[in-house]
Amino acid sequence: MPSTSTRPLGGLTVADIADLANDRAQWHLDLVLSAHVPAPVCESLEDCRSCGGPIPELRRLAVAGCQRCIECQGYFERKGARYAG
Numbered sequence: 001m002p003s004t005s006t007r008p009l010g011g012l013t014v015a016d017i018a019d020l021a022n023d024r025a026q027w028h029l030d031l032v033l034s035a036h037v038p039a040p041v042c043e044s045l046e047d048c049r050s051c052g053g054p055i056p057e058l059r060r061l062a063v064a065g066c067q068r069c070i071e072c073q074g075y076f077e078r079k080g081a082r083y084a085g
C-alpha cells in the first residue's frame with residue numbers, strides 16, 4: 001500500500017503538477033506569440049526631426065527608428081513627449 005502522503009493532490013505528484021504547469025505556460029506563451037503582431041518600426045531619419053542636424057549613421061543603425069540626434073533625444077526624454085516636435 002503506497003503512502004498517500006507523497007500524493008496529496010488527487011494522485012498527482014509534484015512532478016506531474018510541474019508538467020501540467022509547464023504545459024499550461026507553454027500553451028499560453030504560444031497563444032500570446034501567435035497573436036502578437038510586431039509593431040512597425042519606422043525608418044531611422046538621416047536628419048534630426050527637432051534640430052535638423054545630421055544623425056550619425058552608427059546611431060541610426062543602433063537605434064531602429066530613431067528620429068533625433070543624441071542631444072535632442074536626451075532633451076526630449078527629459079522634458080517628456082508633450083514637448084515633441
Ligand SMILES: [Zn+2]
Nearest residue numbers: 048051069072
Ligand atoms: Zn537634434
